[in-house]
Amino acid sequence: MQIEVFAEQHRQALIALWTECGLVVPQNDPNKDIDRKLQVGADLFLLGVLDGEVVASVMGGYEGHRGWINYLAVKPSHQRKGYGQAMMAAVETRLREKGCPKINLQVRSTNTAVIAFYDALGYGNDNVVGLGKRLESDR
Numbered sequence: 001m002q003i004e005v006f007a008e009q010h011r012q013a014l015i016a017l018w019t020e021c022g023l024v025v026p027q028n029d030p031n032k033d034i035d036r037k038l039q040v041g042a043d044l045f046l047l048g049v050l051d052g053e054v055v056a057s058v059m060g061g062y063e064g065h066r067g068w069i070n071y072l073a074v075k076p077s078h079q080r081k082g083y084g085q086a087m088m089a090a091v092e093t094r095l096r097e098k099g100c101p102k103i104n105l106q107v108r109s110t111n112t113a114v115i116a117f118y119d120a121l122g123y124g125n126d127n128v129v130g131l132g133k134r135l136e137s138d139r
Helices: 006-019 031-040 082-098 113-119
Strands: 002-005 047-052 054-063 067-076
Touching: 006 031, 006 047, 006 067, 006 113, 031 054, 047 067, 047 082, 054 082, 067 082
Parallel strands: none
Antiparallel strands: 002 047, 047 054, 054 067
C-alpha cells in the first residue's frame, strides 16, 4: 500500500470507502468535509492506495495546540493487514514534524473494537467528555 496525500481523482472512491466503513452520517456531507479539509492542512489528509484502489484514509488536523484524527478508515476486506497502523504512523509522523505535542481523537464508547485498536497503538482514555456544537448544517 502506498500512502499519499489526497488527490481529487480519488474523491468518489474515498466517499465509497467511508460509506462502506460506516463513517458517513446524515449530519456530515462527505463532499463538504473533503472541501473543508482541502482548505486547511491538506497535507495531513492521507490515502492508502493499493493497486490503484483507495483502501484506507486518515484525516489529520493541527491548529497549533493539539492534533486531531478523523476519518480513519480501512476497507473491510483489507483490515487486519497493518494498513490502519501504517496510516496512523504516517499521520503521526507528519504531526510530529509540525511540532504537535499531543493527538486527540474521539471514538464512540460502544465501539470497543476500535478502542482496542487505538489502545494497541498507545492511545489511552483521557477521561474527558466530548462536546460539540454545529456552526453550519450540512443537510
